[in-house]
Amino acid sequence: MSDTLIFVIISLIKSVVVVALLLLGVAIGVYLERRILGFIHLRYGPNRCGPFGILQTIADGIKLFFKQDITLPVTERTLYVVAPIIAGVTALFPFVAIPFADKVLPDAINLFGRTIDLTQYSMNRGVIADLPGGILFILAVSSLSVYGVLLAGWTSDNKYSFLGGVRVTSQMLSYELFLGVSIMGVLMVTGSIRMTEIVEAQKHMWNIVYQPVGFILYMIAGFAEACRTPFDLIECENELGSGFNTEYSSMKFALFYLAEYIHIITISAIAVTLFLGGWQGPWLPSGLWFIIKVACLFVFFIWVRGTYPRVRFDQLMSLGWKYLFPIAMANLIVTGVCVLIS
Amino acid sequence: MRKEIIKLNVGPQHPSTHGVLRLLVELEGEVVVSCDPDIGYLHRGIEKLMENRTYHRSIPLTERVDYLAGAANSLGYILAVERLLGIEEIPPRARYIRVIVAELTRIASHLFWLATHGHDLGAMTPLFYALRDREVIMDFFEKWAGKRLFPNMFRVGGVAKDFPDGMEQEIRKFAEELPEKMKDYETLLTKNPIWINRTKGVGVLSIDEVLDWGLSGPMARGSGLDFDIRKVDPYLGYDEFDFVVPLGKNGDTYDRYLIRLEEMRQSCRIILQALDRMPKGDIMIDDYKVAFPPKEKVVNGEYLIPHYLLVVKGFKTPKGEVFHHTEAPKGELAFYIVSDGSEHPYRVKIRTPSFVNLQVISKLAKGRLLSDLIALIGTIDIVLADVDR
Amino acid sequence: MDIKKYTEKILSALPKEAVKSVQEFRGQVSLIVESERIIDVLKLLRDRFGFRYLIDLTAVDHLPNEPRFEVVYHLWCHAEKRLIRVKTFAKGEPPTISSVVGLWSTANWHERECYDMFGIIFDGHPDLRRILLWEGFDGHPLRKDYPVEGRDEKRNN
Numbered sequence: 001m002s003d004t005l006i007f008v009i010i011s012l013i014k015s016v017v018v019v020a021l022l023l024l025g026v027a028i029g030v031y032l033e034r035r036i037l038g039f040i041h042l043r044y045g046p047n048r049c050g051p052f053g054i055l056q057t058i059a060d061g062i063k064l065f066f067k068q069d070i071t072l073p074v075t076e077r078t079l080y081v082v083a084p085i086i087a088g089v090t091a092l093f094p095f096v097a098i099p100f101a102d103k104v105l106p107d108a109i110n111l112f113g114r115t116i117d118l119t120q121y122s123m124n125r126g127v128i129a130d131l132p133g134g135i136l137f138i139l140a141v142s143s144l145s146v147y148g149v150l151l152a153g154w155t156s157d158n159k160y161s162f163l164g165g166v167r168v169t170s171q172m173l174s175y176e177l178f179l180g181v182s183i184m185g186v187l188m189v190t191g192s193i194r195m196t197e198i199v200e201a202q203k204h205m206w207n208i209v210y211q212p213v214g215f216i217l218y219m220i221a222g223f224a225e226a227c228r229t230p231f232d233l234i235e236c237e238n239e240l241g242s243g244f245n246t247e248y249s250s251m252k253f254a255l256f257y258l259a260e261y262i263h264i265i266t267i268s269a270i271a272v273t274l275f276l277g278g279w280q281g282p283w284l285p286s287g288l289w290f291i292i293k294v295a296c297l298f299v300f301f302i303w304v305r306g307t308y309p310r311v312r313f314d315q316l317m318s319l320g321w322k323y324l325f326p327i328a329m330a331n332l333i334v335t336g337v338c339v340l341i342s
Numbered sequence: 343m344r345k346e347i348i349k350l351n352v353g354p355q356h357p358s359t360h361g362v363l364r365l366l367v368e369l370e371g372e373v374v375v376s377c378d379p380d381i382g383y384l385h386r387g388i389e390k391l392m393e394n395r396t397y398h399r400s401i402p403l404t405e406r407v408d409y410l411a412g413a414a415n416s417l418g419y420i421l422a423v424e425r426l427l428g429i430e431e432i433p434p435r436a437r438y439i440r441v442i443v444a445e446l447t448r449i450a451s452h453l454f455w456l457a458t459h460g461h462d463l464g465a466m467t468p469l470f471y472a473l474r475d476r477e478v479i480m481d482f483f484e485k486w487a488g489k490r491l492f493p494n495m496f497r498v499g500g501v502a503k504d505f506p507d508g509m510e511q512e513i514r515k516f517a518e519e520l521p522e523k524m525k526d527y528e529t530l531l532t533k534n535p536i537w538i539n540r541t542k543g544v545g546v547l548s549i550d551e552v553l554d555w556g557l558s559g560p561m562a563r564g565s566g567l568d569f570d571i572r573k574v575d576p577y578l579g580y581d582e583f584d585f586v587v588p589l590g591k592n593g594d595t596y597d598r599y600l601i602r603l604e605e606m607r608q609s610c611r612i613i614l615q616a617l618d619r620m621p622k623g624d625i626m627i628d629d630y631k632v633a634f635p636p637k638e639k640v641v642n643g644e645y646l647i648p649h650y651l652l653v654v655k656g657f658k659t660p661k662g663e664v665f666h667h668t669e670a671p672k673g674e675l676a677f678y679i680v681s682d683g684s685e686h687p688y689r690v691k692i693r694t695p696s697f698v699n700l701q702v703i704s705k706l707a708k709g710r711l712l713s714d715l716i717a718l719i720g721t722i723d724i725v726l727a728d729v730d731r
Numbered sequence: 732m733d734i735k736k737y738t739e740k741i742l743s744a745l746p747k748e749a750v751k752s753v754q755e756f757r758g759q760v761s762l763i764v765e766s767e768r769i770i771d772v773l774k775l776l777r778d779r780f781g782f783r784y785l786i787d788l789t790a791v792d793h794l795p796n797e798p799r800f801e802v803v804y805h806l807w808c809h810a811e812k813r814l815i816r817v818k819t820f821a822k823g824e825p826p827t828i829s830s831v832v833g834l835w836s837t838a839n840w841h842e843r844e845c846y847d848m849f850g851i852i853f854d855g856h857p858d859l860r861r862i863l864l865w866e867g868f869d870g871h872p873l874r875k876d877y878p879v880e881g882r883d884e885k886r887n888n
Contacts, residue, residue, distance in 0.1 A: 382864060389873060390877075394879050555837045556838075691787065697840065705836075
């Protein structure tokens, strides 16, 4: 058995675990969101299914699964069907490169009388693929998710969806840029674009201390990337009646729904990795630290949703280009000078 | 570059049109080129129905004109009928009950406006806070009248029922606490930069435009026009209360938002003053040709026969025409009643604030973004039942 | 200034032949105006006496009488805090009267509603369509010869 095969098998196992954890995370996230929003709104939230309504998401999932799948007689039928799949699948991609724990396997294992060194390709670590250009990969694939939403909006043959699709294109493409620029500071400070190295560089001090402005910019851009309040323009029900996903039902809708929450988790996970020390933390196992940090940021997303109104489309654009982009560039220059001096 | 106009049907089923309003919008990108409101989906022909009913039997219909401020509508109607009959004075307790209920209705309507307007702009939390406070008012009405939205308790010559025991204290408590609770809205919205960005400079109206478009209520006061019918043409003895009419400066959505919040506080002040001054005593005039005798006395023939005649035949009014306007929560609500001397009104015209205020939207929306259109529907504060009657 | 004196002041400024009569009931004054002069009278009231707020514009159907349709304007003066009612008749078949949209933009929907409910044509209205009822509705429901119920179901379903 070659090393490559071992690598494939181990990566597959890790992928399955990560995807399962992500789906579980989405289920818990949806439940958390509804309960916390209920708490903010002075109401109960779901409390009927199971103890404290904890099975509500499962009930919703079953409902969505068994609902009639209405496929409209749209012109671009293939793309219409493919769009939610693109959205759902591409949302999972960034997790390939995000380190979620320190070491999950021993350095070497004995298999069929043969010792296999697991340190090569970082097989023993809590990351599916420790890519040398990890952060670039993440930035690249996270831009792909725009296609799902765009195609959904465009092929639905619905003007509201279409407007949602138009909005998503400009919003995601502009904020992709700030997202990239805002994390450049971290890469300069760390001097690496390999995700595991970035995490290890934060052993003594989190990057947020060196890059507070970068973190704030990243979170703002992250809200826009995840299309969450106050930047949930693409699906704002009050203007567009849910926007791009209006014409989807059943599992197709569920995929969009899933993608939305995986997006939040992804944005939170990248923030944790780059700014908040990744899986590092005392006493508790590294994987748990990672989950706790991501959960805290997730709750922050919900909190903001309960507090802020929605910005207008032109304000979103001017906020990005007129304020965030110059600040991000200034931050980059200042960081560069500091790095150069030290 | 080729420009294409998208024709968009906003409504009649749309989350933000506050009912069954349909706006035919032409968009160039996201910019509104033209906006043509299409109303009438909730037209119930109340004016026609009223022509064939006795004066008393029309009261429930009028409450349903603006279903978020039911009592304010029947109050306007009752006052118009009383003017037609020449009833100048009603027992003071009845008058104060009317004032208190009218102001409670104003608060309820404004709270609902705040809830929906906030939600239209994406702020979810004020919705629940405002509805929590509104629920208290609905509970008052339920206790008093047995109905929540439409108390239907105003009668020609007074009110049908006194407040139940202990309700005066509860209302006092509510009116004292509401300004405190409203600080939550202030923290969530008033100083929120996103809220300010979304509302400032949106839907700006000058005083001349207000006069040209015949706007009233907060829409007029937002532009600085000092026009509150409770002050300029007092009814129900509003001139004896000490309250301030808040005025805006810029005439934009934000000013109108602040004005409605301030109006709720002023309404609380009026309620507290009315509760202080409210005497014990009768709640109905004793002219049993037009007013219902007390229910417990109706077993007696002396009261039974006028009661019977009042229910079955109604009362006759002098020939003539009156116009009476009141300050409803959404603006000027006016009833124009033409009487030919019979038991039925010959013609009733209900001049509703929403109908008049809504038509300015096509002017305000032009050249603005689609999102602003949603904000504008909210700031005009329409209820489609009020528009369509 | 009491209402009688104020009315006289207004009447002295208005052209004599335009105002047919003056009614007063419950402290409210109605001027009954020749329908040909309605625009002049309203313009004068608006510009000279400050009745800049057209509260309401509606119509009343006096069925057996001729002329049948009375058009009623309610004006409010913000400075003097006074109400005045101006009435006139829409004559002809179909009943026609000049539109006041040129004086007040708010008259637009009021006049559309009057057209919708009474079938009164407002001459010079920029966009005289039905407003509350749908295009193609047969009849004008607030006319006195239109029954309260029973007619619609057969005709308009």
